[in-house]
Amino acid sequence: xxxxxxxxxxxxxxxxxxxxxxxxxxxxxxxxxxxxxxxxxxxxxxxxxxxxxxxxxxxxxxxxxxxxxxxxxxxxxxxxxxxxxxxxxxxxxxxxxxxxxxxxxxxxxxxxxxxxxxxxx
Amino acid sequence: xxxxxxxxxxxxxxxxxxxxxxxxxxxxxxxxxxxxxxxxxxxxxxxxxxxxxxxxxxxxxxxxxxxxxxxxxxxxxxxxxxxxxxxxxxxxxxxxxxxxxxxxxxxxxxxxxxxxxxxxx
DNA sequence: TCTATAGTTCGGTCATAAACGAACAATTGA
DNA sequence: TCAATTGTTCGTTTATGACCGAACTATAGA
Numbered sequence: 471x472x473x474x475x476x477x478x479x480x481x482x483x484x485x486x487x488x489x490x491x492x493x494x495x496x497x498x499x500x501x502x503x504x505x506x507x508x509x510x511x512x513x514x515x516x517x518x519x520x521x522x523x524x525x526x527x528x529x530x531x532x533x534x535x536x537x538x539x540x541x542x543x544x545x546x547x548x549x550x551x552x553x554x555x556x557x558x559x560x561x562x563x564x565x566x567x568x569x570x571x572x573x574x575x576x577x578x579x580x581x582x583x584x585x586x587x588x589x590x591x
Numbered sequence: 592x593x594x595x596x597x598x599x600x601x602x603x604x605x606x607x608x609x610x611x612x613x614x615x616x617x618x619x620x621x622x623x624x625x626x627x628x629x630x631x632x633x634x635x636x637x638x639x640x641x642x643x644x645x646x647x648x649x650x651x652x653x654x655x656x657x658x659x660x661x662x663x664x665x666x667x668x669x670x671x672x673x674x675x676x677x678x679x680x681x682x683x684x685x686x687x688x689x690x691x692x693x694x695x696x697x698x699x700x701x702x703x704x705x706x707x708x709x710x711x712x
Numbered sequence: 713t714c715t716a717t718a719g720t721t722c723g724g725t726c727a728t729a730a731a732c733g734a735a736c737a738a739t740t741g742a
Numbered sequence: 743t744c745a746a747t748t749g750t751t752c753g754t755t756t757a758t759g760a761c762c763g764a765a766c767t768a769t770a771g772a
Contacts, residue, residue: 572679648730
């Protein structure tokens with residue numbers, strides 16, 4: 471299979487990281503890895519999009535330096551580059567994940583479900 | 592003059608904040624307000640773009656809930672909504688500003704100057 | 713070998729946003 | 743009142759990216 475490119479730690483840039491995290495789908499993916507505490511295969515992500523789109527999001531996270539992707543069989547397992555991110559931008563990942571948790575809670579209270587398709591006609 | 596709309600604290604959303612901060616120009620503007628410790632007029636921002644573009648960036652920051660804009664004479668003074676941001680997403684602003692400082696330092700070491708037009712032919 | 717599974721790549725559509733200059737609005741000060 | 747200053751709005755161009763389905767690749771297992 472093709473070699474997957476991961477940027478060096480020193481080449482991880484703040485605007486790119488923030489941009490990658492600014493998409494609700496990608497934020498959800500990162501939170502899922504973060505909360506599970508383990509690598510996640512693409513197929514496990516609980517997002518309502520086509521698999522080709524998911525694949526693109528996975529690539530965006532990898533190229534921003536947020537995730538590491540390794541192949542296992544037909545699967546691609548995504549993990550967070552926690553050490554690299556903490557070395558580069560101390561506390562950023564934890565802070566964003568805490569913020570995400572809060573944001574989701576508030577959204578739930580208001581019955582906002584940004585990642586699910588709205589079924590009510 | 593037209594009333595400037597500022598979102599309520601509760602309507603400040605994480606993806607929107609991260610998106611607003613993911614643009615190098617806006618990140619620079621926010622850092623300038625943050626570091627100066629006081630309101631900044633648009634004309635004071637040290638960014639190499641047309642004033643119409645700057646005005647749009649100011650609007651983007653305001654609508655994301657990051658800045659507050661008040662009119663004083665012909666000027667618009669931008670301040671950070673520090674309390675609202677900290678209430679909503681504790682530590683996020685400080686963490687991002689620290690990350691920005693680091694990112695800028697590393698860029699300077701490499702003679703990267705993302706906000707200046709490259710003059711070397 | 714054949715099939716199913718997991719993911720990538722490609723071609724296309726559509727929406728958003730970053731950039732500019734020109735024209736406009738509002739305020740200050742002469 | 744007139745000119746200068748400061749910023750906004752508008753129309754346009756251009757680039758990016760989110761999304762999909764179809765076709766493809768690669769691996770695992772029957």
